[in-house]
Amino acid sequence: MTLAEAKSVGWTSLFKGTLIVVCILVALLLIGETRGDFANGILFFLAAIVNVNSLIIMAILFGLTYLFSGPAVTEILVKKKNTLLVTIKYVALISFAICIYASTIAFLRLNDFSYNGMEKILKSFSVGLFFKAGLFLCIIWLWSTNKIKSLIIT
Numbered sequence: 001m002t003l004a005e006a007k008s009v010g011w012t013s014l015f016k017g018t019l020i021v022v023c024i025l026v027a028l029l030l031i032g033e034t035r036g037d038f039a040n041g042i043l044f045f046l047a048a049i050v051n052v053n054s055l056i057i058m059a060i061l062f063g064l065t066y067l068f069s070g071p072a073v074t075e076i077l078v079k080k081k082n083t084l085l086v087t088i089k090y091v092a093l094i095s096f097a098i099c100i101y102a103s104t105i106a107f108l109r110l111n112d113f114s115y116n117g118m119e120k121i122l123k124s125f126s127v128g129l130f131f132k133a134g135l136f137l138c139i140i141w142l143w144s145t146n147k148i149k150s151l152i153i154t
Contacts, residue, residue: 001151003078010073010148014065017140022058025136053105057098064094072141076148083145091141095134102129 001009026049033048034041048054068090075081106121 003074006077006148006151007070007073009151010144011066011069013144013147014069014072014140015062017144018062018065018137021136021140022061053102057101060097060101061094064097068093069144072145073148076145077151083142083149087138087141087145091134091137094137095130098133099130 029049030042030045033045072086072090075086076083103121106124107118110117110121112118112120
């Protein structure tokens with residue numbers, strides 16, 4: 001297998017893993033939203049999911065996954081780096097990018113420029129979202145990087 005084929009396999013496995021986890025999370029959110037009143041729950045769910053900000057977050061997630069899959073394959077197969085370190089590095093970068101966007105939107109919508117407002121945004125969006133997004137991404141990237149490590153380049 002060549003390096004280009006390995007990068008293709010790496011991107012495919014990362015895309016599939018990300019898509020599966022996103023679908024599971026969306027299904028859980030749908031179930032939680034439609035518990036009481038199914039019809040209104042579906043409407044509120046669609047209004048929450050299909051908006052500009054959630055679509056931009058998905059674009060950031062899948063776009064950075066695509067951009068970082070190639071360097072991850074190169075680091076694992078050519079440079080023989082540890083898969084755990086590669087996973088942590090790229091998961092932190094993707095989570096950080098998502099948190100920056102979410103914090104910026106929250107800051108602009110809250111319009112509270114005091115210390116308490118900033119602290120609230122940092123606690124809820126930056127730190128909490130960073131670790132929540134990082135946990136799910138870490139599972140995906142660990143699975144994918146271990147799959148990539150099993151590839152043999154000729």
